[in-house]
Amino acid sequence: MNVWSDSFYYFITGAALLMSVIGLWFTTFIPGIDRWSKRFFLCFFTVILLSSVSVLIGIMLRDDLISNAAVYFLLILETLLLSLPMPMQTIYLLHCSNENLRTSKLLHVAIVLWAGYFILLACIPFIDGFIYVTPDNQYFRGPLYPFVPAPMIALLLLNFVHTMRCRARLSRKAFLSFVVAQVPMAITLIVNLFVDAVPLFDISYVLSALAMYSFILSDQIEQDRRQQREIVMQQKEIVRQQREIAHQRASVMVLKMRPHFIYNTLMSIYSLCRLDPEKARQITMDFTDYLRRNFNAVASDSVIPFSAEMEHTRAYLAVEQAQYEDMLVVEYDTPYTQFCLPPLTLQPIVENAVKHNMDLDGEPLHIVIRSRCTADGAEIIVEDNGSGFDPSDESKPHTTLRNIQQRLEMMCGGSMIIQSRESEGTMVKLTIP
Numbered sequence: 001m002n003v004w005s006d007s008f009y010y011f012i013t014g015a016a017l018l019m020s021v022i023g024l025w026f027t028t029f030i031p032g033i034d035r036w037s038k039r040f041f042l043c044f045f046t047v048i049l050l051s052s053v054s055v056l057i058g059i060m061l062r063d064d065l066i067s068n069a070a071v072y073f074l075l076i077l078e079t080l081l082l083s084l085p086m087p088m089q090t091i092y093l094l095h096c097s098n099e100n101l102r103t104s105k106l107l108h109v110a111i112v113l114w115a116g117y118f119i120l121l122a123c124i125p126f127i128d129g130f131i132y133v134t135p136d137n138q139y140f141r142g143p144l145y146p147f148v149p150a151p152m153i154a155l156l157l158l159n160f161v162h163t164m165r166c167r168a169r170l171s172r173k174a175f176l177s178f179v180v181a182q183v184p185m186a187i188t189l190i191v192n193l194f195v196d197a198v199p200l201f202d203i204s205y206v207l208s209a210l211a212m213y214s215f216i217l218s219d220q221i222e223q224d225r226r227q228q229r230e231i232v233m234q235q236k237e238i239v240r241q242q243r244e245i246a247h248q249r250a251s252v253m254v255l256k257m258r259p260h261f262i263y264n265t266l267m268s269i270y271s272l273c274r275l276d277p278e279k280a281r282q283i284t285m286d287f288t289d290y291l292r293r294n295f296n297a298v299a300s301d302s303v304i305p306f307s308a309e310m311e312h313t314r315a316y317l318a319v320e321q322a323q324y325e326d327m328l329v330v331e332y333d334t335p336y337t338q339f340c341l342p343p344l345t346l347q348p349i350v351e352n353a354v355k356h357n358m359d360l361d362g363e364p365l366h367i368v369i370r371s372r373c374t375a376d377g378a379e380i381i382v383e384d385n386g387s388g389f390d391p392s393d394e395s396k397p398h399t400t401l402r403n404i405q406q407r408l409e410m411m412c413g414g415s416m417i418i419q420s421r422e423s424e425g426t427m428v429k430l431t432i433p
Contacts, residue, residue: 009059012203017052019206020045023213040092041213044085048205051081071133072125079121082201085208086155087114089181092212093159096174097166106162110155117151124148146193153189156182173222177215181208239410268323279322286318293347303340303412306371306378310334313347313369320354327364328354334371339378341432342411345404349382349428352400357386357426377414380430388420401428408432 023045027038058074090110094101101107124130129144163170163178170178184204191200265287272280293312321328350367357365363385370381401418408414413433420426 010056012200013052013056013059016203016206017049017056019203019210020049020052023206023209024049027213036095037092040088040095041209044088044092044209047081047084047088048209051078051084051201051205054078054081069125071139075131075139076121076124080118082205083114083117083152085205086152086159086185087111089178089208089212090155090159090162093162093166093178096178097162097169099166106158109158113151113155113158117148120148120151141196149189149192156185156189160186171223173215173218177212180211180215184208265319265323283319283322286315286322290315290319304343305337306334306339306341306346306380307337309341309343309346310337312344313350316347316351317354317367324358324360324365327360328358329364329366331366331368334369336371336373336378339432340412341378341380341414341430342404342407345408345430346380346382348400348404353382353384353386353426356389357384359387374431376431377433378431380432382428383425385425388422388424388426390420390422 024042027033027041027045033041054074055078058078061070061074087110090107091101094104094107099106120130127142127144129142130148131139131141131145133139159178160182163175163182167175184207188200188204265283269280269283269287272283290312293308293315317328317330321330346369350369353367354365359365366385368381368383370383372379372381401416405416408416408430415431417429417431418426419429
């Protein structure tokens, strides 16, 4: 071989070697491709890397004083390695078209063709009609050489036909990847029938592999993005449904306003109209404000300012204090108000405390409402000196508190902690990020 052809072969083989290393690097470190495809391309680029190394060694040793047997061995080795990408492409084509590898006729034919190709390669040292080696270690093709690449040409044609047949089962980019990958292989096989183009196989295989890899990677990234969009839409739908549930629960809470509370309030107003008209007017205003805010809370499907919830609570407690007078003492310590929370959060907790702890024959009920800013967010604390209860006792329903806790979690990622002991009162702490 002359200097120019040697230089050309060194350049082509070196380029194939470099690109196969780049392909291995991309396959190993770049995410976005599924495990099966990742393993396939690692094997694919590794085979190309080994074939490039074998071709490079063959070119380097061709002018050295080595035996004819060594020349034949290197020739068969590099030719065998160069043939592997085509049956590997068959396997990947069947995988992408969702076919069973064990029952696929195409895979069985591919194995037979590759086995026939291997047998032909094994016959090369014994039949000069295929390839013969001169005393100066140069090899030349014989008249029977076209039979050697024939199985690989047939396999390439079968791969192309199968790609066309299963086009509907392949994604658009997967289909293009196989078509684009088969073009350099076909061109190289045709050229190789007329001139020695063994180094061109490496470069064509690398180009095919990179084309396949880029298309498949792009396709899978697109599928992942589509799945992510679907997941986001599903999550939004779940959030919407959760808010709808929270809204419905708030509606149910309003509809379940204690009948005796409404009855007692109206009776108090009726009695005071004659005894203390001014106080009756004030209770009427507080009760009206309480009802208005209750129904406004039902109409709201998002969080509201703490100040609005606080006014709702004050209106409720004003009505209760007008009825119970000195038996209900309320202390407010709420300097921090710059945050939002779900509607009907604080008021039902306070109402729950009055409902379960008011005892006209016992000590006055003392309720303390606090708000403060902490490292975790806004914090609301409601304490009472009532009879208390066991929060772990499932035999007693705590529907109101569970409802509030669920709505806190769903609507603003908040939490609720209940600390209570029988005869020692109850503390409810709300944390809102």
